[in-house]
Amino acid sequence: MIDLEQRLRSRGCRLTSQREAVLEVLEENQGRPLRPEDIHALAAKRLPGMGLTTVYRTLELFCELGIIAPVHLASGRNYFEVVAGKHRHYMECISCGGVETIEVCMIEELADKVRSGSDFQVTSHCLSLFGYCGECSRKGVAEGHARAGRGWGAA
C-alpha cells in the first residue's frame, strides 16, 4: 500500500481519481508487468471514460515519484510494475510470450566490478532472460520454432 496523496503533495501534484485508479490496477498486479494499454483497459473499468493519454502521463509521473519502474522485455515495448520492496527481474518465453518473475538479483556484484573499473555511477539496471518456458519446452517448440515477437533474438 503506497500513500499516494503524500507522494503527490510532496511535488505539488494533486490527488485525482484517475491516479488512484492507475495505482490500484498496478498494485493488484504485482509480479505481472503490464502495458500502458492493459493498464488503461483495467483502469477504465473502474473509471469509465478515462483516457489513454492520462495513463501515459500518470505512468511517467509515477516513475518520477519512484512508485513504479519500467520493465524492458524482448518486444521492445514498455511494461510497468510497482516497485515493491524486493527488486525483480524477468524471464520471457520467446515462444508464447509468457513472463515469469525472478526474485534473485546479483547485479550488485557486477556493479562492484564496474565501479572499480570505471567512473560510471550506476543507479539502476535492467535484466531479462529469454528462452522457453516449461510448457513450451515440453511441447518441443524450442526445436523447430523460430523466435517470436518481432523476430529478433535477444541480447
Place this chain on the structure above:
Amino acid sequence: MIDLEQRLRSRGCRLTSQREAVLEVLEENQGRPLRPEDIHALAAKRLPGMGLTTVYRTLELFCELGIIAPVHLASGRNYFEVVAGKHRHYMECISCGGVETIEVCMIEELADKVRSGSDFQVTSHCLSLFGYCGECSRKGVAEGHARAGRGWGAA
C-alpha cells in the same frame, strides 16, 4: 570478418550490395550499438539510394542468422551490434545518453540458479546498467538533473 555469402547461401538467400553495406557499417562500429536510422545513414553513403525499409529487413535477417543482436537500452528503442566472440553488456548515461561497454558477464551464475528453481530454458538475456557517466557525474548533473530520455527511470 563474417563470411556473409556463406551464411546467406545456407538459407537460400542472395548476396546483395545492400546486405554487404549494412554488414560493413556494423562491423566498423563494434562496441557501439547503432539505431536502424544510423545504420541507414551510414550505409546510404556507400550505396546512395538505399532505402530504410531494406535496412529493417536486413537487420531482421541478420538477427535470424545470428550475425547481430538487438541491444535494449533505456529509451526503449532498438539498437544493434555485431555478435562478436565475447558477450557484451552496456552502461547508458541517463544524463547525456552516452553508451559504454561492459566486457564482463556473470549471468551464467544467475542462469544456474534459475535452472534449479524452475523449468524455464534460458537461451539469451539482456542486461544494461543505467546511471551517470564519469563526465556527467563530475559536472554534478547527478544531483539536480531529472532523468533523461523519455523521463522514465530504468529497471
Place this chain on the structure above:
DNA sequence: AATCTTATTGAAAATAGTTTTCAATAAATA
C-alpha cells in the same frame, strides 16, 4: 551471353505506440 525464375528492393501507404496541443474540468486553496 541471353534467358528465366524469383528473391530482393524502394516508395508509399498502413500500423502501432507515444507525445503534444488545447479548451474544458475539477482539485486545492483562500
Place this chain on the structure above:
DNA sequence: TATTTATTGAAAACTATTTTCAATAAGATT
C-alpha cells in the same frame, strides 16, 4: 463560495516499424 491552476480527454501530431506492390537484379539454366 469564489479563485487559481493542475489535470483531463479528444484530436492531431509524431516516431518507429511493418506491409504492400510493382520494378529490379541475383543466381541458375540454357
